[in-house]
Amino acid sequence: MRKPLVGAVLSLLLIGAAAAPAVASTPQDKAAAAVTVNYAGTVALSNCSGSVVRVPGSQPNDPALVLSNGHCLETGFPGPGEVVKDRSSSRSFSLLNASGSRVATLRASKIAYATMTDTDISIYQLTKTYAQIQSQYGIAALTLNDARPVQGTAIKVVSGYWKRIYSCNVDGFAYRLKEGDWTWKDSVRYTSSCNTIGGTSGSPVIDTTTGKVVAVNNTGNEDGQRCTENNPCEVDETGKVTVRQGINYAQETYIIVPCIGAGSTIDLTRPGCTLPRP
Structure with a gap:
């Protein structure tokens, strides 16, 4: 966490x-920002x-x-x-x-x-x-948003605590994300430019095309450790463990809507x- x-x-x-x-909200590329995220x-x-x-x-x-x-x-x-x-x-x-x-x-x-x-x-x-x-x-x-986010989507992580906006893309998904005693399902993995820090926990993750919330920021692997607190690891369907030091994650929110x-x-x-x- x-x-x-x-x-x-x-x-x-x-x-x-x-x-x-505060960091200005800027698009990742020409196609990224159809709405203003603030x-x-x-x-x-x-x-x-x-x-x-x-x-x-x-x-x-x-x-x-x-x-x-x-x-x-x-x-x-x-x-x-x-x-x-x-x-x-x-x-x-x-x-x-x-x-x-x-x-x-x-x-x-x-x-x-x-x-x-x-x-x-x-x-x-x-x-x-x-x-x-x-x-x-x-x-x-x-x-x-009532739909699951899509790989490659341009997103912004908006921290009200720090008044800072991070811009990146959905890099992919972790089948299981394990951190200490906790395990989370189908977590969003960011590309590296969303280098979120302590205090950004709970920030909405906003799709820059729709302006809707697709996830909630929650953790990242800080030290390269394996599956410990503040060092989550990815576990795939076969049980293979992958550690990505410096990469951060969020939890999907479409599951809340129903x-x-x-x-x-x-x-x-x-x-x-x-x-x-x-």
């Missing part, structure tokens, strides 16, 4: 003195990044949702096989506008869903609706929902 950051670094960020400068709708957590997200069927008066990583939970890492659902939370999130300036503090009402089994996600339900956020702050939620019903409810019994159950 990209180690969550705490305390003093975030304080610097929130008063506008982050250690890493910070609007992203959030900074106390230790990670995230974004306000909706599914294609979300309604304006539904409670808004924030997406980040399971390993970014304020309660610590969920254990292997553990699923957190509908747990009370009052966590706060700094909402950013297009330029990366904080425009509001949003607050959770609960952890709607979180796990580090098969994937690495946390979904918080907020006390405000999508319509309230739009009308009060002029910020629209990012939309989760699990969100009316009123932003996480319903794990909905048709097509494959997220782990408690």
